[in-house]
Structures are given as C-alpha cells and as structure tokens.
Amino acid sequence: MQGLMQHWPLTVDKILDHARHWHGNREVVTRSVEGPMVTTTYAEIHERARRVSNALKSWGVGTGDRVATIAWNTGRHIEAWYGIMGIGAVCHTLNPRLFPEQLIYIINHAEDKVIFTDLTFVPLLEAILDKCPSVERVVVMTDEASMPQTKLPRAECYEHVLAENSAECDWGGFDENTACGLCYTSGTTGDPKGVLYSHRSNFLHTLITLQNDVMGASSRDTILAIVPMFHANAWGLAFSAPAVGARLIMPGARMDGAAIHELLETEKVTYSAAVPTVWQGLLQHLRQSGGQLTTLKKVLIGGSAVPAAMIRAFHDEFGVEVVQGWGMTETSPVGTISNLTPELAALPYEEQIPWRTKQGRPPIGIHLTLKDDEGKVLPQDGVAFGRLMVRGPTVAGSYFKGVGGQILDDEGYFDTGDVATIDPTGYMAITDRAKDVIKSGGEWISSIDIENIAVGHDKVALAAVIGVAHPKWDERPLLVLKLHEGVSGDKQEFLDFLQGKIAKWWMPDDVVFVDDIPLGATGKIDKKILRERFKDYRLPTA
C-alpha cells in the first residue's frame, strides 16, 4: 500500500525558488574577480539564473547535457550553477588547479558543451580547448567593459548574454533522480573518475547538512563560503545557504589571510568553511597583524586532518569553535562531523581535544562501517583499523560512464579508500589512505601516524612514509624527510625522535633525505611518485 502524500520531486531548482520567495532580499556579497565588492540578492540571482537557462536553451543545451564551470566562488557562479541545473542539464565543476592534461581528459570525458569561466582562467582555456572538440562555446563571466580580447572560439560575454535573454523560464518538471552535477575526483591513482550527483542526492544532502549537529545554517547566519564550488560542491553551501536564507559571502579569487580576514570582519561573518591551509593563512595573518575575529562563531574545517594546534588557536586566541568534517567527492561531500556528544561537551576543553581532532560521527542518512580486506566487519573499539565503508542516498553508486566498474560491495557499501578507526563513542578517525598503508607481516602500519609525529621535529619541513619491499615482512616503512632550508641532521636523531611515540614494530627501517617531496594538485603528498622513485630501494634490514 502506498502513502497518499503529494508528489513533489526533490529537485534543486526548488531551493532557489524558495530562497527567492521567502528570503528574496537576503544578500549575496561577492569579492568580484574584476575587483570591486558586488552585492546582489537571492531574488536577483534567481532572475539572472533563469536568463542563463534561456541562453543555454537557445544554444541547444537540454536535459542531461553537461555544462562546465571553471570559476571561483562568486554570485555569478551560483547563477550559472542554478541556470544549468534548473533545466535538467548537468553542472560540471572543473578544478582549475588540475594539470592541463587532466583538464583536457576530464572535459573530453564529460563531453562538456559549454564552459562558463572566470576571467582568471581564460588563458588556461585558450591553451587547452583546441584539444576539447565537444566544447561549442565559452561564456566569460564578466561585463562587457571587462571582456578580454580572446582567441577562444565562440566566446560570449556573460552580462551580454544575460541582457539578451528573458528571465521567464520554467524550471524543474523532471524526475528527482535526474543528473544534476558532475565532479571528478582528483585521481591520485588511475584516471579521474566522475561522480554524477542527482537532484535528489543534492536536495537530501542539503537537508542533512542543515541539521543543527551538522552545519546547522540559519537565516540569521552570514556564511563565508571559502571552500570552492569546484571542491565537492563547496560542501553544499551553494544549496544550503539559499535553502535557509543565510546571507552568503563569496570570496572570489582571493583566499589569502588578509583578504579572508577583511571579509570576515567587514561582512560580519558568523560561520565559514575551508580546508586547513586557508585557516593556517588566516591565523598567521592575525598573529602578524594583531587582528581579531569579532563576529565569527564557528568554522567547519575539512579536506585534510585538522591539527590540534589549529583547534586550540581558534578557541583560545579568538573564541571561535572549530568543527571538523570528513567527506569526499563521492559523499556529496559530508560524511562525518566532529560535533560533540553531550558527554564530551561536558568535559573540560582540553580533554575534548582528542575527539575534536577526530573526523567525527555520521549524521542520519550516512552509515559507516569498517571492514578488513576480506570484507569482515571490524569492531568499533578505537583500535582496530580497517577500510572505511559508507552507505547512503548521498553516496556514489557508480562513476560516470561506468569507469571503475562495480564500486559497491555486496552489502552496497562504497569503499572510501581510507583506512580508519571508529571509537566506542562513534568517532571515526582516518588513519591512512588504504593504498598508503604499509602491510608488514600481515599487519597494517599507518603511514600518516608516523608522518604526523615526524613532522613535529623542529628540523623537518615535510615527512612521508612509504612501504618498501622487504624479503621477510613483504613491506617495511621508509621515512622520507625534507628538512628545512639550511638544516642538516642524521638518520638516528629522527628515529630517536619517534622512539616511544609509536609501536616498536612500526619503526621505519631506514631514513632518507630528499630535496623535495612531490605534491599533487590538491596539495597532498603524491606517494605514487615517491613509491615509484624508491621502488628499488634496498633497506638495510633486507
């Protein structure tokens, strides 16, 4: 027997419709790519997004067609985003930090028909688009006065296009499982893989993140969306802020400490979200400038592990609460959040730190489990570490065009590729990437745990631990160190530094010093290259 409630497909056009109708005057403030601050409203964004839709329709873009954006967080980017999605086309956010060859691969794989770009990325597109035959048109998101001379074929000026198109457009009317967004994983192994979000998954992700114990945005918040829309959908902020009518501040191209601080203060921001490196820049700036944070209450930090020192600095020096989140492109992205249970919240602050540095607990709609290599579920005792597996309506079921084949296990879980523990209070902590775990005599050694300790040594600039072949143990850990400029050291002092801080059998079998440690497009250490470089390294213990 079916229930008898209204048929109301969960499509994201309804989010901006809601914002226009019930929060129409709420501001969206952008530090524009051209320079000046630009203030608009949800009502204006709604109107302009419909002009985008009509332009796309006039160019023959329809349901299921991919339309890319390569752009900073701006009001115009939100307009393009909803203009694309509202007519059932797929908004494909391109990460401009990728290497040109990766961008070419992704654009061709997605078969993008139109690309919306900021001025910043016109030269980048000029350099690659002759290798991307699907792209019929590029829309430069600027006004006519700022429109550059470009050799891009069929380049359109955004403001000119908007002026030429009507604001009357019917949105929605399609099934909620219709594709809505496309985002490729950075792909440290193999080719990039596309996650194809549906309207339903994005709408549900919005509701999930709006819970008090997740991101909990309110119409009384002013949110600075630092995390880019091309980085896992800005953690959903381009949906959740309009859904509740939160005032939204978009930082455009400038994410240095001084620029962020200026926005936080002048726009009276209450909530923000970004990766640790951005906050590191802000904290450095504040210490140098003596600046304060007078309105900011809470920051969500994710993308990589948040150091305890950062949590303490925000709390002790600036009275700002840090909440850590974990997620990935494949999880829309919110997977867990480190909001405190009542028992932990009642502890003295310093005693909360061990939980605040974990990645947190899943909200309703996400289920996590740990499995070993044989698919056996591991205990949630905070000690056993295994593959982190995740299920839910906002989690990828397969990749675009079937790349990677079947990606769910028999029980429908997606393998995150992370290795983690979950403690008895339900807090998950990422221990390592599965491919970076060192398998020594059938037991697992976490490369990240060792790196995190090693990097605490005064002389160390960067530390990486990789597994190297060993005749007896299969693999043993090798510690690769880049020391600070002009500093030298000997192997033993770094091994001594680790002594007592890790299990005896986790001790690296050797230490090597390098001039540089390779970093990937997202700023993480590229261990694939390191492993390749040291694949024939002979350990002294071998």
Add this chain to the structure above:
Amino acid sequence: MQGLMQHWPLTVDKILDHARHWHGNREVVTRSVEGPMVTTTYAEIHERARRVSNALKSWGVGTGDRVATIAWNTGRHIEAWYGIMGIGAVCHTLNPRLFPEQLIYIINHAEDKVIFTDLTFVPLLEAILDKCPSVERVVVMTDEASMPQTKLPRAECYEHVLAENSAECDWGGFDENTACGLCYTSGTTGDPKGVLYSHRSNFLHTLITLQNDVMGASSRDTILAIVPMFHANAWGLAFSAPAVGARLIMPGARMDGAAIHELLETEKVTYSAAVPTVWQGLLQHLRQSGGQLTTLKKVLIGGSAVPAAMIRAFHDEFGVEVVQGWGMTETSPVGTISNLTPELAALPYEEQIPWRTKQGRPPIGIHLTLKDDEGKVLPQDGVAFGRLMVRGPTVAGSYFKGVGGQILDDEGYFDTGDVATIDPTGYMAITDRAKDVIKSGGEWISSIDIENIAVGHDKVALAAVIGVAHPKWDERPLLVLKLHEGVSGDKQEFLDFLQGKIAKWWMPDDVVFVDDIPLGATGKIDKKILRERFKDYRLPTA
C-alpha cells in the same frame, strides 16, 4: 540522464537503526502509565521494537495492514510505532479524546487488525470493540503483574508478547512511498478523514524539522515530548529525536502543570513542544508554586494561536524562548514556524511580539500561497486574507480510501481550510477557519479577530462570533458571549469595547449572552453547533 548515487529508500526504520548504532546509550525516560519512571535507551527500544515486529508477523500482520495504537507518549509507544512501521505495516494513532462513535467509525474505516493500548484505555475499548469486527487482537502495553482482568477478546500482555518473540528481524526493504502512518483529522465538518503518511514523507518531514530554523534538535538536547503521538505524530518528535540522538522524555498520562514542571526540572529538559493549554497549566502552576525553569531554553507551541501574554510570560518571567508553529494533520504536521529573521531578531523584544504572535514562515520543502474563492493568488501584503494553500512532499495529496475526492487544486495545492494573511516579511497569520469567515456583501470578516478582542474584556469567559443570515449583506456577525460566573453586562458595553479596535463594518450587528459555548473534542469552540442554534436568529438590522 539519471544521477549515479546510491539507491537508499527513505524508510523510517533507518531512523531507529541509526539511533541504535550511533546513539545507542542515549536515554528515553518515561513516566509510565503504571506510575514509576522508567529509563530505557534507543538500543533497547530498537531491540524491543523488533520483538513487536515478530509478534505482528506471527499474527499474520504484513505490509499495508493497519495496526492501531491508543496510547500516551511512552517508550513502549515508540517501540510499537517502529515495530509496526519497520515491517511495512501502517501505524494508525487513535486519539482517545474522540467520542466513542468517532472511534468506532475510524477503527472500522481503517480496518485496524491489532490495537496496542495503554491500561488507561482498556475500559474505553471494552465499550466499543464489539462494534469493530476487523480488530483481531488487543495488546495491553503493560507488564504481566499489571495486566488487568478484561473482557476484551484476545487481549495480549505486551511484556509477555515481547518475551516470547525474537529480537532478530529484518526491517525495511520496501519502496519509500510505502504507507507508514495513518492519522484521522478530527473532522469538525463531515466524517473524519484519514491522512496516510508514507515512509518518504515522514523521513523528509524529519529532516525538514531538524533544521536550525525549524525545531533544530541536537544530540545535546533533552526533549520533553508533551504533544501526543496521536496528535499529528507528536509533531515528528518520535522521528526527529532518535534521528539526532536527543535524550527524550515521555510524560505518559500526566500533563498537568505540576507533573510537567517536575519532569522539566528533574530530567533537565532543554526543549519541549505542546499546545497552549498545557503551557497555560504550567505557567499557572509556576506562579502558584514559585517554581522556576532552570534548564528549559525553548518551547515550540502550536495547535492553536499563542497569546502574546504567554510569549511574554515565558520570556520575561522564566527566560524561555517561545517559538510558534503552525501545521495540521495533513501537513505531517509542520507547516510554518515563527523563528525570527535577522532583521526582526535585531529589534527590541517588545517590538518582535507582533511577529512572534504570527504563525511564521515555511521552511524549505513547504510552499504556501493565498488564494481567493476564484483561485486567484492574493498579494502577500499582510492585509489581504485568503484561503491558505500549501504544497510539498509532506502534505496530503488525498485522503485514505478516496474520502473527500480530489483535494488538490489545479496547481497541486492543498486547501488548508484556514484563512490567513502573509506579510511582506513572509510571516503567515491565521485569520480564521474558512468556514467561519463571515461573508458580508462580498467582503470577508474574520470571526477570530473579533473574538480575540472580545475575550480581552474583563467580564468575558468565552466569546464566539458567527455569521447570521442578513437580507441585504448575506451575512452579518453575531457576537455570542459567555460571561464569568456571577457577572452581568449589557450588549452596548461589549460593542463599545470593540469600537475603534476593528473596522466599522466588522462591528457585530448584535450580542447574545449564553450559559455555555459548545467545545469540540480538541477543545476548540464548535461553531457548527452554534450556527445551528442561531440559524433562525433575527438580527435587529435585518
């Protein structure tokens, strides 16, 4: 093109699964019907609910079968609720305050196979069940020691049933549009009509209410769920509290001021929800006893209009924020909420009152509009009042078994039967029930507006305004007054009291004094009876 996210039907069994796994030790505390306080946890409730499922299966209850409850808010009621829903049966909450004939009608219409009852309602069921042939079994929710002698055929003792059944049971596995809950409207006009919720609508309602700007429950909250589960699903609390792992306090049969105050204080409640009469009882008790509210932060009040005096009393005397909600059985029930926009929140408290006394704004997922009798959309100017129409995935699309026929208009809106205004800031205010509006010369007069003013006169105990036939104006208002015990007055003094407070043409054409004003099962004035009584009344102006 379809998105490629995981298939994960929104079924409510997953809510209790989540609570068990991630908030398993969180307490559910009940003032039991037998007397003592009983503490259980979400993990225990989950286990016991599965025993309920197995009992139902052993009795031949399957997907789509209706299983009723007639019960107070208790931990056992939650177990029965999930035990029924988890296997795809339909949980039909019976309102024990209905007249016996209404209960018989509803049970027969629903064709309930099993009824779970509290001890309180055994005599009531004994009196009516011989007229309800579909009911095969009654489960008395008590332990064996407290099991009464009863002439009910096939009466089962709940704890005995649980002990006999296994806790192993697979839940879910059905379509998210499967029927999940059934609740009949009290039906002041015509027969009661059944609203048939789906798993999807209840799951989405849960997420919608968990937003910060709606009910915003957190795992750090202790929630006293006063509003009954038979009254529009306890406004969703039996879903939303476990979904976030909030500690849940269930008041059982006692809802007097002293009992509620005791629970609020001993259980350290932070949030609660109930109708105005409950809060009136609490405030009276607090004033008489000198009691304080030391942990309560916020109360949600709905079901009927919240007087400004109640909002002020909570704020000024006890430091508790009142949030008003509006909804109905047909809206799951949350429709609007009077949380303040940032502009209003910035006003001095006294200036916020005009908005706090309105019913509020809709969250994402609910859309409201005002239409006149011809279906024309009216302006949201705070002045025009029209039929309040509502759309969304948590709103009824039709009634059980097609009663009432097509209930949506051409645009898919459900007519709430309320007449309302919506002001430019989006705040909806109920003006009247559509059937109580007085249509005078083609214009509408709000009976409630006049009543609210009249009841402010010192001598007035109850006031009702009804339309009476008039040869020239079709209808004109008649003011029906019940004065306080031992008090008398003349018509003119009450008309003088209204003078200047309402439009001249709204002034009642006459005043009549009565010894009693009839109230319906939900405590509201029964205007149908009043209109019948005065249908031949000749106005002096006629």
